[in-house]
Amino acid sequence: MALEQLSDVVQRCQALPSDSYTAEDHDVFTIAGRSCIEEGNSAQVLSIVLDEKNQDMVRCMGWNLLPPLIPVLLKKEDKNLPQCLAIFNHLIQTCRPKELLIGLLEQLEQDDPDTIAESLHLLLSPLQKVLLCLGSRKPSSLGMTLSSVLDQVAKLPLPRTKEQEEDDVFSLCRCCTDLTDFVRPFVDEARQNLLTTKTHSEDIDKTTAGQDEMEDELATELLKFCMKTLSHPLLEVQLRDPDTLPVSPLRMFATEILETLRAIGESLPSLVYQPLLRRKQVPGFLEEEVRYPKESLASLAHLVFVHHLAADTFPSVFSPVFSLRCTMEHILLLLSRTEDFRIQKGLELYEKSLVRLEDGSLPADLLEIKTFLTVPQNLVKVMTICPRHDLRTRGLKVFQLSVDKFDTEAKYRFFQYMLKTSNHSGVEGYIIKNIKNQIDIALQPGNSSTWFEGVHLLPLLRKVLILPDGPETDLLQYLDRIMESLNLLRYLVIRDKVTENQTGIWTELYKIEDSFMKPLRVGINMSRAHYEREMHNTMEAKKKKKAKEEESVLSVSVGDEKLPSMTSESQIQALHSALHTFDMIESVLVRIEELVQVKDDP
Amino acid sequence: LKMAAEPTREWSDEQLKSDDLPKKDVIKFIQDNAAHSFLNEHKLLGNIKNVAKTAKKEQLIIAYNQLFESKRFKGTDPVEAVTEQVKAVKIEEKPKEVKTEVVDEGPPKYTKSVLKKGDKTNFPKKGDTVSCWYTGTLEDGTVFDTNIPTAARKKKQTKPLSFKVGMGRVIRGWDEGLLTMSKGETARLEIEPEWAYGKKGLPDSKIPPNAKLIFEVELVAVD
Numbered sequence: 001m002a003l004e005q006l007s008d009v010v011q012r013c014q015a016l017p018s019d020s021y022t023a024e025d026h027d028v029f030t031i032a033g034r035s036c037i038e039e040g041n042s043a044q045v046l047s048i049v050l051d052e053k054n055q056d057m058v059r060c061m062g063w064n065l066l067p068p069l070i071p072v073l074l075k076k077e078d079k080n081l082p083q084c085l086a087i088f089n090h091l092i093q094t095c096r097p098k099e100l101l102i103g104l105l106e107q108l109e110q111d112d113p114d115t116i117a118e119s120l121h122l123l124l125s126p127l128q129k130v131l132l133c134l135g136s137r138k139p140s141s142l143g144m145t146l147s148s149v150l151d152q153v154a155k156l157p158l159p160r161t162k163e164q165e166e167d168d169v170f171s172l173c174r175c176c177t178d179l180t181d182f183v184r185p186f187v188d189e190a191r192q193n194l195l196t197t198k199t200h201s202e203d204i205d206k207t208t209a210g211q212d213e214m215e216d217e218l219a220t221e222l223l224k225f226c227m228k229t230l231s232h233p234l235l236e237v238q239l240r241d242p243d244t245l246p247v248s249p250l251r252m253f254a255t256e257i258l259e260t261l262r263a264i265g266e267s268l269p270s271l272v273y274q275p276l277l278r279r280k281q282v283p284g285f286l287e288e289e290v291r292y293p294k295e296s297l298a299s300l301a302h303l304v305f306v307h308h309l310a311a312d313t314f315p316s317v318f319s320p321v322f323s324l325r326c327t328m329e330h331i332l333l334l335l336s337r338t339e340d341f342r343i344q345k346g347l348e349l350y351e352k353s354l355v356r357l358e359d360g361s362l363p364a365d366l367l368e369i370k371t372f373l374t375v376p377q378n379l380v381k382v383m384t385i386c387p388r389h390d391l392r393t394r395g396l397k398v399f400q401l402s403v404d405k406f407d408t409e410a411k412y413r414f415f416q417y418m419l420k421t422s423n424h425s426g427v428e429g430y431i432i433k434n435i436k437n438q439i440d441i442a443l444q445p446g447n448s449s450t451w452f453e454g455v456h457l458l459p460l461l462r463k464v465l466i467l468p469d470g471p472e473t474d475l476l477q478y479l480d481r482i483m484e485s486l487n488l489l490r491y492l493v494i495r496d497k498v499t500e501n502q503t504g505i506w507t508e509l510y511k512i513e514d515s516f517m518k519p520l521r522v523g524i525n526m527s528r529a530h531y532e533r534e535m536h537n538t539m540e541a542k543k544k545k546k547a548k549e550e551e552s553v554l555s556v557s558v559g560d561e562k563l564p565s566m567t568s569e570s571q572i573q574a575l576h577s578a579l580h581t582f583d584m585i586e587s588v589l590v591r592i593e594e595l596v597q598v599k600d601d602p
Numbered sequence: 603l604k605m606a607a608e609p610t611r612e613w614s615d616e617q618l619k620s621d622d623l624p625k626k627d628v629i630k631f632i633q634d635n636a637a638h639s640f641l642n643e644h645k646l647l648g649n650i651k652n653v654a655k656t657a658k659k660e661q662l663i664i665a666y667n668q669l670f671e672s673k674r675f676k677g678t679d680p681v682e683a684v685t686e687q688v689k690a691v692k693i694e695e696k697p698k699e700v701k702t703e704v705v706d707e708g709p710p711k712y713t714k715s716v717l718k719k720g721d722k723t724n725f726p727k728k729g730d731t732v733s734c735w736y737t738g739t740l741e742d743g744t745v746f747d748t749n750i751p752t753a754a755r756k757k758k759q760t761k762p763l764s765f766k767v768g769m770g771r772v773i774r775g776w777d778e779g780l781l782t783m784s785k786g787e788t789a790r791l792e793i794e795p796e797w798a799y800g801k802k803g804l805p806d807s808k809i810p811p812n813a814k815l816i817f818e819v820e821l822v823a824v825d
Contacts, residue, residue: 267761273771308806315763316738316747316804317817322771358801 002035003044010048010057018056029057030064037068042083049087055094063095066103074118092126097133101141104130105148116152117171124149124182132185139217142186146225149179154232162240165250172233173249180256183225190219191263219264223291226257226264230296230303236341239307254303258310268314272301275329276322298330299345306348320356321366327353328371335378343382343391350375351398357405364410373417376402380422396430403434411438412451412460419463429480432464436488443495443502453502461505465489465512471522475585476578482520486588489516493595509596520589528582535575542568609635609675618663625654628662632669638723640674648724648785652823711797712775717818720787726824728768732780733823735762739816746808746815762822773798773815780821788820 009028013021036045045065049058065087072084092100104127110116127145134141156172159165168174239251261268270277274297303309305327327349334346366372379402382395406414411434418431435452442452450456464485467473475482489512492505501507556563566574612631617623629650633641641647644665645657669675726732737748751760765771767780775793783789793815795801803811 269763311807315749316807316809317736317763317772317776319770319773320799320802352805355805356799356802 002032003041006032006036013057014053018060026061029061033065034068040080042080046083046087049090058094062091063099063103070107073122097130100130108148108152113156113170116155117175120175121178124178128182139221143221150228158233158237162245176253177249187260187263190222194265222264226261227293227296229257230299235299255309272304273326276326294333298333301327301330302345302349305352324353328375332371332375347394347398354401354405359404360407362406362410364413367413380427384424408449408451425478425481429484432484432488436491458504458508465516467519471519473523475527490592524582524586531575531578538571625659626650629653635675636669637674637676637679639679712791712793714779715790717790718788720784722784724785724824726767729766731764731825732767733762733764735820737818741814783821785821785824791817
C-alpha cells in the first residue's frame with residue numbers, strides 16, 4: 001500500500017518543476033517512503049531514489065527518509081542493510097547539505113550507551129561530508145554539530161582503569177578517535193586560514209573583512225570544542241603514561257586537542273598562565289571567561305605539566321615561581337570540589353609545580369596572594385575529610401612539600417595562619433611539629449634566624465602553648481595538638497640551656513606555667529575524675545543489669561541501619577583508653593615540671 | 603653644522619586621503635623626515651608594518667600635516683644634531699661577536715655577547731611586552747628548546763615568544779639580559795644556573811640540575 005502511494009506521488013512529481021511540489025506531496029512522500037523502508041521494501045525505494053527522472057524530487061525531499069534508515073544501518077544484521085546503505089549514501093550525495101545536517105543531527109540523539117557509540121561511529125563521516133559542502137554557514141553548523149556530538153559523548157561511561165581503556169567496552173575511546181578524524185579537515189582549514197591571515201596583515205591595504213570574520217568564526221567554534229573536551233572527557237579520565245600504556249587512544253585524543261589549539265593560533269603558555277596574564281579583550285561573540293572556561297584551563301595545565309603533552313613546544317624559559325603562581329589558581333579550582341579525580345589531579349599538579357622549586361626559596365610576600373592561603377585550606381579538607389586514604393596521605397605529603405619550599409619568614413607566617421584557621425587538632429599538631437623542627441634548625445650553629453628564635457618566636461609560642469578552652473578543654477578532642485605542644489615544650493627546656501635562653505623560653509616560662517601547664521594539670525585531674533566516675537557507674541550498671549539491654553541516650557544510624565549500642569565491655573574499654581590517654585599527657589607534663597625544677601634549683 | 607634642506611610635501615590632501623596611497627608610504631616618509639621626539643609623540647616609532655597595523659589613515663594624515671606645520675624635521679631635536687654626526691661615522695656591521703659584556707650588577711650570573719646590533723633606540727623597560735626568537739642549548743651543545751621553526755614553510759605558523767619583561771615571569775638571566783638589548787639585536791646569553799633553573803633544573807626535561815644555559819636571543823619587537 002505504501003509502495004503504491006510512493007509510486008503515485010513520484011510519478012506525479014516527475015512531471016512537475018521542483019518549486020511546485022505541494023506540501024501534500026512532501027507529506028505523502030515522507031510517510032509512504034518511511035513506511036516502505038520500515039516494512040522492508042527498501043529495494044524498491046532504492047530504485048526510485050536512483051532513477052534519473054526523480055533526482056529533483058530526491059534532492060528536495062529525500063532527506064526525510066533518514067529516520068527509518070539509520071536504525072537499519074545500526075542493526076547491521078538486517079537483510080535490507082545493503083539497499084538501505086545504498087539509499088543512504090545516495091541521499092548524502094544528492095540532498096541539500098542544510099537539510100541533511102538537520103536530519104543527521106536528529107539521529108544522533110540516542111539514550112543507551114551502545115546505540116550512542118554506534119550512531120556516532122556511523123554518522124560522523126556523513127556529517128563531515130555534509131559540513132564540508134556548506135559555505136558561509138559552515139562554522140556555525142560545525143559548532144552545532146560538535147555541541148550535539150559532545151552531548152552524546154557525555155552520556156558514555158568512562159574507563160576507570162588501564163584495562164578498561166584497553167577493552168573500551170563502552171566505546172568511548174573509539175568515539176574519541178572518530179571525533180579526531182571528524183574535525184581534522186576543519187582544523188586543517190583553520191590552520192590554513194591562520195597562514196593567510198598573517199599574509200593579509202602584512203599587506204594591510206587589502207580589505208578582506210568578510211572573509212576574516214568567517215575564518216575567525218571557524219577558529220572560535222574549534223576553540224569552543226577544545227575547551228569543552230578539556231572538561232569532558234579529558235578532566236575526568238586518568239591518562240596513562242607511555243610506559244604504562246604504550247597505545248592509549250585517550251592520550252592520543254588529548255594530544256590532538258592540544259595540537260588543534262595550536263592550529264587555531266592559541267598559545268599554550270598564554271592559556272595555562274592565563275590567570276596572571278591580563279589578556280586583551282577579544283572582540284567577538286564570546287566573553288573572556290566563557291571563551292576560556294577556568295575548568296578547561298585547569299585540565300589543560302594538568303595535561304601540560306603532569307603528563308608533559310606538547311612538552312617539546314612549551315618554552316623552557318619561564319620562572320618556576322611565576323609558573324607556580326599561575327597554577328595555584330588551577331590547583332585551587334581542582335581542590336575545591338570533592339570528586340576523587342579532581343582532587344587527585346589537583347594534588348598531582350601541585351606536587352609537580354613544587355618539586356621544581358628549591359627548598360626555602362619562596363618568599364613571604366607570596367602569602368599576600370589569596371590562592372597561597374586558600375589552597376592550603378582546601379588541602380586541609382583533603383587531608384582530614386577525603387574518604388580515600390591514599391588521597392589523604394598524598395595530601396599530607398604535598399602539604400609538607402609546600403611548607404618546605406617556603407623561606408623562613410614565610411614558614412613563620414604560614415604556621416601562624418594555619419594555627420589560626422585550620423580548626424583541626426590533627427593539623428594543628430602537625431604544624432606544631434613543624435615549628436619544633438624549625439626551632440631545632442635555627443638553634444644549630446650558623447643557622448640563626450630571627451623567626452624561630454628570639455624576638456619573633458615568643459608570639460608564636462604563645463599561640464602554641466595554650467589550651468583552647470582553658471581547664472575545661474576536652475583533652476581527648478584536642479589530643480594531637482596538646483601532645484605536640486607538650487613535646488615542643490619539653491624539647492625547648494631540654495635543648496635551650498637556661499644560661500643561653502636563645503629561644504626566650506626561660507624568661508617566658510612563668511607565663512607558660514600560668515596559661516598552659518597549670519590549667520592542663522587541672523584539666524587532667526578533672527577529666528580523670530570524670531571518667532573514673534563513668535567507669536564506676538558503668539561497671540555497677542553492668543553488674544546489676546546483665547541480661548537487659550541498656551537504654552542509651554543516643555542512637556547512631558548508618559545508612560538505614562541503626563548501629564547496635566555499645567556493649568558494656570566496649571564502653572569500659574573506651575573509658576580505659578581515655579584514662580590511659582590522660583596518663584600519657586600527664587607523664588609528659590610531669591617530665592617537663594621535673595626538668596624545670598632541676599633548672600630552677602641550683 | 604650644516605642642516606639638510608627642508609623636506610617638501612610629496613602629496614596633496616586629496617592624494618593623502620586616496621586609497622591608492624598606502625599607509626606604509628606615508629609612515630615611511632614621516633619616519634624618514636621627522637624628528638625622533640615627533641615620531642615618539644605620534645606613536646610612529648618602530649617597524650613600519652607594526653605602525654601600519656596600529657595607526658589609522660586619518661591619524662597619519664594629521665601627523666603628516668602637523669609635521670609640515672611644526673617643521674619638526676630630523677635634525678631639529680637638540681640631541682639629534684650630534685646623533686647625525688655619529689651616524690655619519692662608518693661602523694663595521696658584521697654579524698660576529700663584537701664584544702663580551704659582563705653586566706655589572708653584583709656577582710655576574712650571566713654574560714652577554716652581541717651577535718648582531720639592534721637599533722640602539724628601542725630598549726625595553728620593565729613591564730613592556732617583548733617578542734623574541736630564541737634557541738637554548740646546554741654547555742654540551744644539546745638544544746633543549748627553540749621557537750625557531752626548522753622548515754621554511756612552518757615559519758609563518760609560528761609566532762615569536764611574547765612576554766612582559768622584568769617582571770619575574772621568566773628566568774632571571776632572561777629578565778636582566780633582555781633589558782639591555784635593543785630592538786633588532788641578537789645576543790648570546792650565557793646564564794649561570796643561579797639565574798636559570800638552579801639546583802633543581804627542570805625535571806622531566808632536558809635541563810639537568812645546576813645547568814648553565816646558553817641562549818641565542820633575537821629581540822624582534824618591543825611594545
